Amino acid sequence: MKEEQGDKHTKRYGMVIDLDKCTGCGACMVACYAENNVPFKKNETDKLDSLNWIRIFQLTNGRSYPDTEICYLPMPCQHCDGIGKHGHPPCVSVCPAIATDYDYSTGVVSQIPTRCFGCRYCMAACPYHARKFNWWDPVWPADTEKYLNPNVSARMRGVVEKCTFCFHRYQQARDKAYLEGRDEIYESEYQPACAQACPTNAITFGDLNNPDHAVYKLKNSPRAFRLLERLHTNPKVYYLSSKSWVRRAGDNYLENESRPESNRQKIHHK
Amino acid sequence: METTPLIPQGVKRCSKLQFSLWMAVAVAVLLWGVYAMYLVWFKGLNQTNMNDAYGFALWIWADLAVIALGGGAFFTGFLTYIIGKDKLKNIINYAVIIGFICYSSALLILAIDIGQPLRGWFIFWHANEHSMLTEVAFCLSCYFGVLTIEFLPTIFENPKLDKIPFLHHLSHNMHSIMAVFAATGVFLSFFHQGSLGGVAGVLFGRPFSYREGINVWPWTFFLFTWSAAACGPCFTILITWITEKLTRKKLVKDDVIQLLAKISGWMLATYIIAKIADTLYWAMVTAPSMGFNLMDFYTNNPVYGIWILILEIVICGIVPAAILITRKGRESKFLLMLAVVLAVVGVCVNRWVMVLQTLAVPVVPFEEWFMYAPSWQEVATTILPVAYGVIVISLAHRYLPVFPQERELNPSN
Amino acid sequence: MFPFNFEWAWDIPHLVFHGALWYVLSIVGLGLTYCIIKSAVDTFREEDKGDNH
Numbered sequence: 001m002k003e004e005q006g007d008k009h010t011k012r013y014g015m016v017i018d019l020d021k022c023t024g025c026g027a028c029m030v031a032c033y034a035e036n037n038v039p040f041k042k043n044e045t046d047k048l049d050s051l052n053w054i055r056i057f058q059l060t061n062g063r064s065y066p067d068t069e070i071c072y073l074p075m076p077c078q079h080c081d082g083i084g085k086h087g088h089p090p091c092v093s094v095c096p097a098i099a100t101d102y103d104y105s106t107g108v109v110s111q112i113p114t115r116c117f118g119c120r121y122c123m124a125a126c127p128y129h130a131r132k133f134n135w136w137d138p139v140w141p142a143d144t145e146k147y148l149n150p151n152v153s154a155r156m157r158g159v160v161e162k163c164t165f166c167f168h169r170y171q172q173a174r175d176k177a178y179l180e181g182r183d184e185i186y187e188s189e190y191q192p193a194c195a196q197a198c199p200t201n202a203i204t205f206g207d208l209n210n211p212d213h214a215v216y217k218l219k220n221s222p223r224a225f226r227l228l229e230r231l232h233t234n235p236k237v238y239y240l241s242s243k244s245w246v247r248r249a250g251d252n253y254l255e256n257e258s259r260p261e262s263n264r265q266k267i268h269h270k
Numbered sequence: 271m272e273t274t275p276l277i278p279q280g281v282k283r284c285s286k287l288q289f290s291l292w293m294a295v296a297v298a299v300l301l302w303g304v305y306a307m308y309l310v311w312f313k314g315l316n317q318t319n320m321n322d323a324y325g326f327a328l329w330i331w332a333d334l335a336v337i338a339l340g341g342g343a344f345f346t347g348f349l350t351y352i353i354g355k356d357k358l359k360n361i362i363n364y365a366v367i368i369g370f371i372c373y374s375s376a377l378l379i380l381a382i383d384i385g386q387p388l389r390g391w392f393i394f395w396h397a398n399e400h401s402m403l404t405e406v407a408f409c410l411s412c413y414f415g416v417l418t419i420e421f422l423p424t425i426f427e428n429p430k431l432d433k434i435p436f437l438h439h440l441s442h443n444m445h446s447i448m449a450v451f452a453a454t455g456v457f458l459s460f461f462h463q464g465s466l467g468g469v470a471g472v473l474f475g476r477p478f479s480y481r482e483g484i485n486v487w488p489w490t491f492f493l494f495t496w497s498a499a500a501c502g503p504c505f506t507i508l509i510t511w512i513t514e515k516l517t518r519k520k521l522v523k524d525d526v527i528q529l530l531a532k533i534s535g536w537m538l539a540t541y542i543i544a545k546i547a548d549t550l551y552w553a554m555v556t557a558p559s560m561g562f563n564l565m566d567f568y569t570n571n572p573v574y575g576i577w578i579l580i581l582e583i584v585i586c587g588i589v590p591a592a593i594l595i596t597r598k599g600r601e602s603k604f605l606l607m608l609a610v611v612l613a614v615v616g617v618c619v620n621r622w623v624m625v626l627q628t629l630a631v632p633v634v635p636f637e638e639w640f641m642y643a644p645s646w647q648e649v650a651t652t653i654l655p656v657a658y659g660v661i662v663i664s665l666a667h668r669y670l671p672v673f674p675q676e677r678e679l680n681p682s683n
Numbered sequence: 684m685f686p687f688n689f690e691w692a693w694d695i696p697h698l699v700f701h702g703a704l705w706y707v708l709s710i711v712g713l714g715l716t717y718c719i720i721k722s723a724v725d726t727f728r729e730e731d732k733g734d735n736h
Contacts (some may be wrong), residue, residue, distance in 0.1 A: 048321035048640075059636050073636075083474060090475035096403040097392040098690055117392045118315070118385020120325030121403050127475035127633040129323055133385065135316040157314045158385025227634065230561050231475055249635050252477075252561030397684050399700035408704055416711060435729055439722035450714050454707055 012081070012107035013165055014208040014236030015195070016218040017074055019246060021202035024056050024072030031197030032076075034147075035166060037154045039138035051132045053077070053163040054194055061245045071246045074203070076194065077130035077163035078227060078235030079109045090233055091122035091131065099160075107208075107236055108165050116159040123160060127228055131162045165205075166192035187213050208236060225250045274429050278671045282519075282680065289668060296660040303654025306647040310382055317647040323640040326625050329383040332652045334466055334621035336372040336379075337410070338494070339614065341502025343369020343417060344459035349533060351452035360526045363672045364513075365506045366420045371662050373414045375655030380407075382651050402468035409462030416455040419444065427671050460495055467494025470624040477560040478567050479628040481552060489548050490624070496544065500537035501617035503530050504590070504610040511607060513667065519680050521673040528600050531610070535594025538613055542587040549583065567631055571639035574627050578619065586616025 029052055033040065038051050047055065054076040061069040082088030087102045089109050099115035100122055102108075111131075123131045137157040140148070148154065151168045155161050173189040187206050195203040206213030215238075218224065223240040225247045241247055277283050284292075310317045320327045346365040350358040381387055393407045426432065426441035444451075464487065470479035471488030481488040507527055514521050553564040568576040593599035593609035600606055630640050644652075666672055684701065691697065 046321075048323055049316075050322075057636055090473065093398070093400045094403065094472065096398055096401040096407060097389075097396045098398045099392075099396075115392065115396065116386070117389035119383070119393075119403060120320075120385070121401070121469070123322060123325030124629060125473050125475055129634075129637075131325075132322050133315070133325065135321075136314065156386075160385075228475070230559070231477070231633075233475055252566075252633075252635050254558055254561060254563055257561070394684050395688065396690060397700075399696050405700070412704070412707055412711070419711070419715060435726045436722055439725040439729075440718060443718040443721045443725070447714055447718065450710065454710050454714075458707060 010105060010209065012208045012236060013170075013190075013206070014079065014107070014215055014219070014238065015076070015165070015192075016204045016215045016224070016238045016240060018202045018204070018218075018240040019071050019073055020223075020240065020242050021200040022056075022072045022074060022198075023200060023202075024058065025199060026056060027197045027199055028054055028074055028194035028203060029056065031193040032163070035149055035152070035193035036164070037138075037148045037152050038161075039134075039136075039140060039154070041136070049133075049135050051134065051161065053130075053132065053161070059246060059249050061243075069243065069245070071241065071243065071249075073239065073246075074194070075128060075130070075227070076237060077109060077165075078128055078233065078237045079107060079163075079165060081107065081234040081236060083232045083234070090125040090127065090231075094121045094125045096121065106167075106170065108167055108170075109162075110164060110167065111160065111162050113153070113155040113159045113161055118158040118160065120160060127231060127233065131160050133160050134158060169193075223247075227251070274433050276428070276430055276669055278427075278429055278669070280677045281671075283668050284517075289664070293661065293664060296657050296664070299657035300654060300661065303650045303657060306650035307382055307654065309647055310651065311387060315385055317645060319643060319645040319648065321642075324626075324629050324642045326629060327642055328644040328648045328652055329379050331622050331625045332655070333376045333379050333383075334625060335618045336376050336655065337463065337466060338498040338617045338621060339502055339505040340369040340372025340376070341459065341463060341498030342504075342506035343372075343420070343502070344413070344455050344463075345499040345502050345537075346506060346530065347420070347452040348456045349530075351449040352456065355529065355533075357526050357529055360673070360675050361506065361510065361522050361530065363424050363674075364510060364522075365503070366417060367424070367663065367666050367672065368506055368509055368659075369502075370414075370417045370421045371655070371659040373410065373417055375658060376410060377414060378655065378658075379651070380410075402465045402472055405465040406462050406469065409458045409465065413455055413458040413462060416451055416458065419451050420448065420455070423448075424666070424670050424672060428669050459498075463495040463498040464491040467491045467624075470628055473628070475633065476628050476631070477557050477562045477633065478631045479624055480556065480560075481548065482556060493541070493545055493548060496537065496541040497617050497620060500534055500541045501613045503534040504538075504613040507531060507534075508607070508610045508614055509663075511610075513663065517667065519676070521676050521679065523675050523679065526675075527606075531594050531600050531606060534613070535591055535600070535609070538587070539591035539595050542583065542591050545583060545587065549579070567627070571630065572641065574623075574630060574639075578623060578627070582616055582619045582623065586612045586619060590616065 032038065032054050036053060038053060041050065044050055054074055057073045057075060059071040059073055063069070080089035082090065087104060089102060092100050092102050092109060096119060097115055097117055099112045101110050101112070103110055118133070120133060123133060134155055134157050138154050151172070169192065170190045173185040176189065177183070177185045191205050195205040204214050204218055206215040208215055208219060210216055218240065219238045221240055223242055224238050225241070226235045226238055227250050230251050239250065283289070318327070342365045346358055346362050349355045350362045381390060384390055393404060397404045397408070423441040423444045426437040431437050432441070467490035468488055471481045471483065471490030474480050479490070481490050483489045483491060507530060510522055510527070557564060565576070568574055568579065590609035590612040593605050599609065626642070630642070632639055685691065
């Protein structure tokens with residue numbers, strides 16, 4: 001957990017999800033399952049023990065017809081920067097065996113399944129339920145094992161796993177850049193599977209610190225908000241919505257407490 | 271040739287048949303738990319009703335609860351060997367045995383609870399010293415070692431073992447420097463009891479359990495240590511009383527129990543004042559800053575009403591503290607036992623809410639409360655330590671001189 | 684836990700945490716060693732006395 005601040009190459013990869021564009025189709029979930037060798041159950045009715053690294057919630061404004069409004073909200077790991085300086089997400093410092101780490105060069109919160117011994121403290125710490133536990137041994141239907149992604153290790157029973165922002169793709173992009181004699185990778189070279197699979201381009205991914213990347217501008221949109229900002233988890237997943245009730249649904253407020261406009265200021269990163 | 275009896279001289283014990291029948295019942299319950307443990311170890315944690323919302327559940331509560339209740343060992347040790355309350359030497363052996371059972375049970379439950387038990391050593395080898403759980407694991411294991419050391423001299427005092435010269439001397443020599451071990455135990459206990467409080471207190475993503483504090487230690491760190499020191503001795507008194515009822519004889523003099531109850535009462539009284547202050551600050555400052563009203567944590571779900579807070583703080587906190595700090599309360603056998611039972615329930619309720627309710631409360635605004643009921647495998651493996659405790663206590667009481675006052679109190683034997 | 688673990692760092696958190704750990708283990712270990720050695724010496728002394736009689 002050594003800090004590498006002040007490095008001009010320090011990146012903070014993040015995601016902006018435009019909820020106005022999301023149709024709730026689930027393509028991001030399917031792509032994630034396939035890309036990351038995520039096993040599935042015969043019956044996926046109970047989502048509380050599914051290994052879905054990205055989930056889609058259906059939000060409603062609670063009004064009756066004809067004023068009913070629906071919004072679909074995909075939720076991957078929020079890759080929190082945490083309280084204070086970046087590097088203190090809720091889940092990382094609690095892990096007793098350093099099986100999860102904050103990568104200061106990219107801002108990605110990693111998970112090391114071969115180090116994890118399954119105490120599940122990180123799951124208790126994460127308010128987003130982004131961390132999933134392997135309650136069973138991974139089993140794939142006949143022959144589908146042949147189609148597993150060779151770039152991602154399958155996990156075993158009894159360990160925690162989570163969205164990695166497809167970190168293996170970052171490593172591949174870095175390798176490619178190195179072979180081509182480049183220091184930097186292009187925005188298009190590192191994109192997670194969910195962002196690429198989204199048919200409406202609702203998911204945008206890139207370096208939040210890089211003014212040339214699309215996410216840099218999008219995160220400063222007046223439509224932008226993040227989930228549970230008041231807990232100071234400081235996530236790197238931003239959402240965009242033109243509807244105020246959706247933006248308000250992103251956090252907890254006391255009765256009669258309005259969503260302070262200053263909250264929008266907080267999401268602007270220095 | 272005269273043979274040395276296994277049972278200490280001058281005390282009366284039940285017949286072998288009666289003892290065997292009693293043990294058979296305990297062993298049957300133990301085997302049920304062992305079977306459930308086998309299922310969990312070989313088939314995995316899918317044998318439980320835990321899920322991704324309930325990563326911590328009955329087992330972690332049981333861990334926290336038995337460690338709090340086992341706190342009687344370190345606090346009685348502290349009072350006996352460091353403060354110099356010599357009177358408590360008449361109950362320290364039993365407090366140590368109860369602590370030994372509690373801590374070995376906690377380690378066993380932790381070994382069942384982790385998803386990859388064969389990697390359990392990672393917590394030591396690849397220790398993250400920033401994690402409260404790491405501190406718990408180290409201190410718990412070390413303190414279990416200390417408790418074993420504190421228990422050993424009593425085992426060596428068994429008439430048969432005492433005949434072996436080396437063990438006779440070892441027991442004597444260990445007694446002579448017991449204050450060193452006890453002091454180490456107090457140091458370790460302060461940190462692991464506190465760290466268990468820190469486990470929930472540091473979770474800044476969980477508004478129900480998150481607390482501010484001093485430096486890296488949330489207020490729950492200090493409250494857990496304090497409550498364990500207050501309620502642990504109550505558990506020792508309770509188990510002593512149950513043992514006296516089952517064996518139908520007095521084992522510890524009233525003045526010893528009264529002294530322990532009095533100290534425990536003042537610890538409980540001061541703890542509950544601190545707990546009330548902590549609760550008020552959390553309800554009025556910490557939780558609202560995260561967007562939560564106090565009643566958000568106690569409504570819209572089928573189980574967790576405000577009753578649980580009243581039960582923990584008023585009925586199982588203020589009431590037993592008031593009984594135990596008054597002479598009349600302590601001297602009434604009924605009130606004394608009521609107070610210790612309430613205190614024990616209170617600390618168990620506190621540990622329950624800090625684990626289970628923490629996870630039940632919805633934090634993401636569009637999620638609902640998460641409810642959980644344990645599977646039979648979880649229940650059986652949680653009852654397993656109770657059966658194990660009954661067996662260890664039965665064996666210890668039968669074959670070891672646990673209670674120094676027993677012969678004096680039962681002269682007709 | 685040990686300096687040869689690759690995640691080990693000679694920083695203040697490591698020194699405080701593991702310093703306390705090894706301090707405690709040393710006290711317990713030394714205490715136990717003292718008891719065992721003294722008991723062995725006591726036993727042999729007693730046996731010697733017994734032989735003399």
